[in-house]
Structure formats: structure tokens, C-alpha cells
Amino acid sequence: MKVFVFDLLAYGENLDHLKTGTELPYPLSKRHFKSDVAVRTYAEHLDAWEELDRLGYDGVGFNEHHCSPYGLMNSPNLMAAAAAQRTKRLKLLIYGNLLPLHEPLRLAEELAMLDCLSNGRVISGFARGIPREYQVHNVPLADSRARFEEAYEIVTRAWIEDVFSYEGKFWSYKDVAIWPRPVQRPHPPIMIPIVGSQESIEFAGRHDIPITPGLAGGGLRDDIIRFYAKCLATAGHRITPDHLSLSMNAYVADSKARAVKELAPYHLYFNRTLFSHGSFTETAKQREAGYVSPSSTDYVRPENQRAAALLREDFRNLTFEDVARQAEQQPWGTPQEVTERIIAQADRSGANMVQIGFNRGAMPHDMFIEQIRRFAADVLPALQAHEVRRVPAAEEVAA
Numbered sequence: 001m002k003v004f005v006f007d008l009l010a011y012g013e014n015l016d017h018l019k020t021g022t023e024l025p026y027p028l029s030k031r032h033f034k035s036d037v038a039v040r041t042y043a044e045h046l047d048a049w050e051e052l053d054r055l056g057y058d059g060v061g062f063n064e065h066h067c068s069p070y071g072l073m074n075s076p077n078l079m080a081a082a083a084a085q086r087t088k089r090l091k092l093l094i095y096g097n098l099l100p101l102h103e104p105l106r107l108a109e110e111l112a113m114l115d116c117l118s119n120g121r122v123i124s125g126f127a128r129g130i131p132r133e134y135q136v137h138n139v140p141l142a143d144s145r146a147r148f149e150e151a152y153e154i155v156t157r158a159w160i161e162d163v164f165s166y167e168g169k170f171w172s173y174k175d176v177a178i179w180p181r182p183v184q185r186p187h188p189p190i191m192i193p194i195v196g197s198q199e200s201i202e203f204a205g206r207h208d209i210p211i212t213p214g215l216a217g218g219g220l221r222d223d224i225i226r227f228y229a230k231c232l233a234t235a236g237h238r239i240t241p242d243h244l245s246l247s248m249n250a251y252v253a254d255s256k257a258r259a260v261k262e263l264a265p266y267h268l269y270f271n272r273t274l275f276s277h278g279s280f281t282e283t284a285k286q287r288e289a290g291y292v293s294p295s296s297t298d299y300v301r302p303e304n305q306r307a308a309a310l311l312r313e314d315f316r317n318l319t320f321e322d323v324a325r326q327a328e329q330q331p332w333g334t335p336q337e338v339t340e341r342i343i344a345q346a347d348r349s350g351a352n353m354v355q356i357g358f359n360r361g362a363m364p365h366d367m368f369i370e371q372i373r374r375f376a377a378d379v380l381p382a383l384q385a386h387e388v389r390r391v392p393a394a395e396e397v398a399a
Contacts, residue, residue, distance in 0.1 A: 113180060198227070
């Protein structure tokens with residue numbers, strides 16, 4: 001099993017004192033930004049990625065977000081370029097560039113450069129982003145999917161074809177041959193994170209692209225994987241464990257109770273303050289804005305529709321007691337429990353790759369590094385020795 005660490009890289013200082021009621025102001029004025037905190041935050045995370053490389057993790061995951069302390073990777077490509085020079089073996093999962101918001105030929109060129117800078121260590125994730133990003137870049141939400149699909153074709157053709165031309169609705173090019181070219185041929189591996197929309201799953205299935213299914217585990221993740229397996233089969237592909245990567249948070253401690261006590265403050269800050277800052281998560285509102293279709297969750301079973309609704313209240317109203325209850329099913333606790341939980345989730349889903357989140361809520365650097373080291377010593381070897389060989393959802397589809 002491949003083990004990556006997904007690093008949100010949130011602003012390294014708790015900002016709860018700025019909240020009005022339950023919300024952090026948006027836009028967040030520059031008077032609240034401290035350059036020394038940002039400098040320290042970037043330096044600490046680069047140190048952490050270097051430690052991941054030294055300790056034998058398989059990769060690190062980056063992301064793209066704008067105008068919020070939620071995540072300071074406005075350009076994941078810049079962060080990956082810095083990481084490429086600080087690491088030797090670590091895979092660089094850019095998860096991902098927001099295709100609808102940027103000029104796609106420039107992205108194709110930057111990713112080719114990164115693949116050369118890292119000697120072929122780039123994994124190129126492509127995402128659509130969240131509503132806030134469209135507001136920032138003044139791009140209509142209703143254009144998101146069409147722009148994504150057009151940009152995807154441009155980037156992949158730029159990588160593969162000798163000379164290409166393209167005439168589209170949003171972008172057009174004539175007689176282009178990019179230099180440099182990616183080290184990996186025909187191009188770097190591509191992945192797509194799936195929150196839950198039917199159309200995104202169908203796109204990934206059509207193009208045989210590996211996915212990370214859902215923001216959380218449980219029944220919704222199972223529904224996504226089952227539907228994805230069907231979409232792959234319809235397009236003539238067969239799902240394998242290498243098609244799936246699971247995202248989860250982990251915390252190693254002497255006991256479950258201690259893990260909850262130590263991690264809960266940062267988990268609560270992430271959910272109640274940072275997550276969806278200046279944006280909206282609700283699937284119903286996204287339908288109204290044209291970001292997702294009226295049928296975007298039709299494949300989801302009735303008992304999982306609430307999870308697919310992504311209600312703001314489920315994040316903003318989270319309590320310590322909720323966290324403690326949820327932790328009973330999560331890889332938080334002793335090394336043995338963390339190991340068993342992760343392997344159980346991977347086996348159930350049929351995923352041979354996991355992305356572990358250690359630090360989402362401005363966790364102190366020494367605590368972050370301690371988790372990286374403890375996980376590497378007590379959990380990582382067992383995970384990397386384990387291989388997921390089957391995807392139960394595929395067997396259900398075949399049956």
C-alpha cells in the first residue's frame with residue numbers, strides 16, 4: 001500500500017478570536033495577516049516534507065485554495081517546486097490544480113517543468129475547486145464543468161501530441177509544441193478528487209482516471225466507489241485497487257482517549273472555523289448556482305443522502321462529544337488501533353493508496369513533526385507491507 005501525507009497547509013495561527021458569532025469574517029482584511037506567521041508556516045511545512053522523504057513515506061499531497069487562512073497553497077505548483085528541491089524520492093501529488101480557473105496551456109507547461117525538476121515524481125491531480133475560488137477569480141459556477149473538461153483535453157493533448165491546435169469555447173491555440181516535456185511518458189499520472197457529484201464520477205470513469213472518493217468514509221464513500229466501478233465498466237475499463245485512494249485523518253497516541261484530547265482542538269478549529277470559510281458546501285445551493293446538476297446525487301442510496309448534502313451545520317456545530325464519538329470509528333489511538341483501522345478501511349473500499357492528514361487546524365509544528373515520526377516508526381511499515389488485492393464494489397457490480 002502507498003502512504004501519502006495530505007497537507008492542507010493552513011495559516012499557522014488560530015484565528016477564532018476574529019469570529020463574529022460562528023463565522024470568520026470574509027473577506028478577511030489584510031490587517032489580520034502576519035507575514036512572520038506566513039513565513040514560519042511555509043518553512044515549517046517544507047521541513048515536514050523533508051522529514052517525510054527521510055522517513056520513507058511514499059508521497060506528499062498539495063492543494064489549491066485562495067483568499068483564506070484555510071490553506072496557503074494559492075499555487076500548489078510553487079510548493080511542489082520547492083519540495084522537489086528539498087526531497088529526493090517523495091512523490092509530489094498536486095491535488096490539485098483547479099482546471100476551470102486557469103489558462104490550461106500554462107498549467108501543462110508548469111507541470112512539465114515540475115516533472116523535470118523532480119525527475120519524474122509528479123502526480124497531477126485535477127480538481128474543480130469550491131465556490132469561493134470562482135468568486136475570487138470571477139468565473140461563473142455554471143461554466144465550471146465545461147471549462148474543466150475543455151482544459152483537461154488541452155493539458156493532456158499538450159503533453160502527448162507533437163504539435164497541437166485547439167479551437168474551444170473558452171480557449172484556443174494554434175500550432176503549439178510545448179517545451180519542456182514531462183519526464184514521465186506519455187504524461188504524469190492523473191488523479192481526481194471526488195466530493196460526490198455524479199458527473200465527476202462519470203468523467204473519471206470515461207477517462208480511466210483514479211479517484212479519491214468522498215470527504216469522509218461510510219456509506220457515501222461506498223456509493224461513490226460502486227457507481228465509479230459501473231462507470232469504468234461502461235467505458236470498457238476494469239476497476240483495480242490502484243484506481244482508489246482513501247483520504248483520512250490519523251493520530252497516534254497512547255490511547256484513544258488521549259488521541260481525542262490532544263487532536264480534538266485542532267479538528268474542531270478546522271471544521272468550525274476554517275472549512276468552508278467564505279464559501280458554501282451545501283449541494284442544494286451548488287445546484288441553484290449551476291455548479292452541480294439536479295441529478296448530481298441520484299446514484300446515492302437514500303440513507304446516505306444527508307452525507308451527500310454536505311450541510312454547513314454538520315461542520316459548524318461540531319462538538320467535542322461529536323469528535324469523541326466519531327473517533328471510535330477513526331484511526332485515532334494506539335499504533336495497533338491506527339494500523340488496523342487504516343487497513344480495514346482500505347480493504348473494505350479496495351484502495352491500495354491512502355492519504356493521511358495529520359495537520360489541518362494550525363497544529364503546532366513540534367506536534368505535527370512528532371506525529372509524522374511516530375506514525376513512521378509504529379504504523380507506516382505495516383501499511384506499506386500490506387497490499388489490497390480486490391475491490392469489493394467491483395464484485396458487486398459484476399454480480
